[in-house]
Amino acid sequence: MCGIVAYVGTKSCAPLLVEGLRRLEYRGYDSAGLAVHGGNGIEIIRAVGKLANLDAALAKNPLAGTVGIGHTRWATHGRPSEVNAHPHAAGSVAVVHNGIIENHVELRKELQGRGVVFASDTDTEIVAHLVDEKLRKGAKSLEEAVRQSLTHLRGAFAIAVVWKDAPDEIVVAKQDSPLVVGIGDGETFAASDIPALLAHTRDVLFLQDGEMGVLRKGGFTLTTFDGTPVTRATKRIDWSPTQAEKGGYKHFMLKEIHEQPRAVEDTLRGRIDLERGDVLASEIGITPETAQSLGRVYFVACGTSAHAAMTARYWVEQIARVPAVVEIGSEVRYRDPVFLPNDLVIAVSQSGETLDTLAAVKAAKAQGARVLAVANVLDSAIPRAANGALYTHAGPEIGVASTKCFTTQLTALLLVAVYLGRQRGTLSADGGRRILEALWHAPGLMRTALDEEAALKAVAKKHLRARDMLFLGRGPNFPIALEGALKLKEISYIHAEGYAAGEMKHGPIALIDEEMPVVVLCPKDSHYEKTLSNMQEVRAREGQVIAVGTVGDHELAEYAAKGGVDVISIPAAEPEILPLLTVLPLQLLSYFMADGKGTDVDQPRNLAKTVTVE
Ligand code: G6P
Numbered sequence: 001m002c003g004i005v006a007y008v009g010t011k012s013c014a015p016l017l018v019e020g021l022r023r024l025e026y027r028g029y030d031s032a033g034l035a036v037h038g039g040n041g042i043e044i045i046r047a048v049g050k051l052a053n054l055d056a057a058l059a060k061n062p063l064a065g066t067v068g069i070g071h072t073r074w075a076t077h078g079r080p081s082e083v084n085a086h087p088h089a090a091g092s093v094a095v096v097h098n099g100i101i102e103n104h105v106e107l108r109k110e111l112q113g114r115g116v117v118f119a120s121d122t123d124t125e126i127v128a129h130l131v132d133e134k135l136r137k138g139a140k141s142l143e144e145a146v147r148q149s150l151t152h153l154r155g156a157f158a159i160a161v162v163w164k165d166a167p168d169e170i171v172v173a174k175q176d177s178p179l180v181v182g183i184g185d186g187e188t189f190a191a192s193d194i195p196a197l198l199a200h201t202r203d204v205l206f207l208q209d210g211e212m213g214v215l216r217k218g219g220f221t222l223t224t225f226d227g228t229p230v231t232r233a234t235k236r237i238d239w240s241p242t243q244a245e246k247g248g249y250k251h252f253m254l255k256e257i258h259e260q261p262r263a264v265e266d267t268l269r270g271r272i273d274l275e276r277g278d279v280l281a282s283e284i285g286i287t288p289e290t291a292q293s294l295g296r297v298y299f300v301a302c303g304t305s306a307h308a309a310m311t312a313r314y315w316v317e318q319i320a321r322v323p324a325v326v327e328i329g330s331e332v333r334y335r336d337p338v339f340l341p342n343d344l345v346i347a348v349s350q351s352g353e354t355l356d357t358l359a360a361v362k363a364a365k366a367q368g369a370r371v372l373a374v375a376n377v378l379d380s381a382i383p384r385a386a387n388g389a390l391y392t393h394a395g396p397e398i399g400v401a402s403t404k405c406f407t408t409q410l411t412a413l414l415l416v417a418v419y420l421g422r423q424r425g426t427l428s429a430d431g432g433r434r435i436l437e438a439l440w441h442a443p444g445l446m447r448t449a450l451d452e453e454a455a456l457k458a459v460a461k462k463h464l465r466a467r468d469m470l471f472l473g474r475g476p477n478f479p480i481a482l483e484g485a486l487k488l489k490e491i492s493y494i495h496a497e498g499y500a501a502g503e504m505k506h507g508p509i510a511l512i513d514e515e516m517p518v519v520v521l522c523p524k525d526s527h528y529e530k531t532l533s534n535m536q537e538v539r540a541r542e543g544q545v546i547a548v549g550t551v552g553d554h555e556l557a558e559y560a561a562k563g564g565v566d567v568i569s570i571p572a573a574e575p576e577i578l579p580l581l582t583v584l585p586l587q588l589l590s591y592f593m594a595d596g597k598g599t600d601v602d603q604p605r606n607l608a609k610t611v612t613v614e
Helices: 014-024 052-058 105-112 124-136 141-151 239-244 252-269 288-292 304-319 356-365 381-385 406-423 429-450 453-462 477-494 501-506 528-540 554-561 577-597
Strands: 003-008 031-037 042-047 068-071 088-090 093-101 155-163 170-175 180-181 188-191 203-206 211-216 219-224 296-301 324-328 343-349 370-375 390-391 468-473 495-500 518-524 545-549 565-571
Touching: 003 014, 003 093, 003 155, 003 170, 014 031, 014 052, 014 068, 031 052, 042 052, 042 370, 042 477, 068 093, 068 155, 088 124, 093 105, 093 124, 105 124, 105 155, 105 203, 105 219, 105 453, 105 545, 124 141, 124 155, 141 155, 141 170, 180 219, 188 501, 203 381, 239 528, 252 406, 252 429, 252 577, 296 304, 304 324, 304 343, 304 406, 304 577, 343 356, 343 406, 356 370, 356 381, 370 381, 370 406, 390 406, 406 429, 406 577, 429 565, 429 577, 453 565, 453 577, 468 477, 468 501, 468 528, 468 554, 477 495, 477 577, 495 501, 518 528, 518 577, 528 545, 528 554, 545 577, 554 565
Parallel strands: 296 324, 296 343, 343 370, 370 390, 468 495, 468 518, 518 545, 545 565
Antiparallel strands: 003 068, 003 188, 031 042, 031 068, 088 093, 093 155, 155 170, 170 211, 180 188, 180 203, 211 219
16 A cells, blocks of 8 residues: 655645655555656656655755655565665656556566566556557557556556656546545645645545546546546545544544455455466465475464464365464464474464564474465565565554454465465365355455444444453354454453353353353354354343344344344355454444443554564
């Protein structure tokens, strides 16, 4: 998730662009840069690290000009470095980009075949070369060249392009990444998000997917990719800058909960081959021979990431038929563990920096095991220490309690399980296709599940006085119950425990009385009947049930009609996808309970987002 800004007007644009980038800092960044058209040509300045470094570079080498583009990069392809920082140039063109070009490998090869030499490892540089090529081959305008280039791109992108021979314009385009244009008085802006514009204008226009346009001093012309003119009125934004950063949501956590369908789409982008029922992820770095000779998959992780690993354990065993274990990082490192050369250790970490997980990775590598990292932050310590890395592409997560990083970890780990299953021959092409098609449709189902927000708010209100809560689930929904309990305690400070539903009778049942809300995960899966009996055991002891069930489940509805049970629906889905859905109501429930209690939802007491201490 990067941030882009663009300006065409009469003011010196460099300070204005940097200020805009500062307003997009919440999107995360590891490097930043500007390209400014000075009238005679385009000058580019880039710097790794904080925006202050870009400021320092600009102080040494000020960029004069009133037309420019800027970028804060949160790396997804190519490590954070000056060379990989945007803008990317080719010939007399410079480009900034937010998103992921899905077919970048293929396009890079094609361009290299035509003699193009790449300066960076990014997918973005491809766009610069394509536009430059079109201009050299006679495209009549920058707009025309960008339009032609777009026909080659697959994936998600918001781009802004400047060209030496068009000193008064910037061309922008959008597909599956956000882009908003701001209309000022004699000046026009574009940015990834509203906060970058608010200091200058509150009249904005949101581009839709498949639309592009030209920014000029006097205004903005909007068309579809195929050139059909579009008329759209501007909207007036009256949010404060802080409200704008949260996209109008009260907290980053709530915003991130709602970002999950999009985040999962980004995790899947370019990695699914439905035709072959297989996963395209060479970055996993496991040959068919290694996959076939695997003795064990050994997950290491902490906190929420450990719950993602626990869920994935079911998938790896069922789909790839390899024994799998999960250990929390802090235990592995002091347990003198035994790793074997045919172990695949999968380290799961959103930050990629958790010290305990990193120590476990080092121990595993020292004993000759192969390590795959599943992480969100590119080039962080755990992926660097591992043999291969599969990134989740969730974008930066700001709320301390992890939400979108969790569901994207689940997505990436299900891809790994399918990949191993296909390589080991335990999963047929048809079987792979069934799971991958279900994954492909998961974001839509997640959106439907999130529509239960109002119902969850009401349920949360009812239980605000709860001192303890229990979460029950079976199979892959057992770790989801653990995650629901963790979320609740993290942000609402209510004591909560997750339990395997079948284990309830071995202890926690003693806690149940009319004061105890019990969340039961009972979607229609192979565990349904058994979980429903557990729910009845709770009701028999007057426990207040919050049941997460499949929409249209009459049996559950009939049961709920007797009282004491609130039902929250999720859509019907293939069994592998259910954890991606059942966790959503639990996140929202925790959120509304915490917000109802007035806690600091985004920065709960005593917790840290990245834990680099023991
Ligand atoms: C901290 C965070 C959790 C996270 C855990 C593991 O406790 O607050 O949200 O799950 O660390 O972090 P990792 O970055 O390794 O996923």
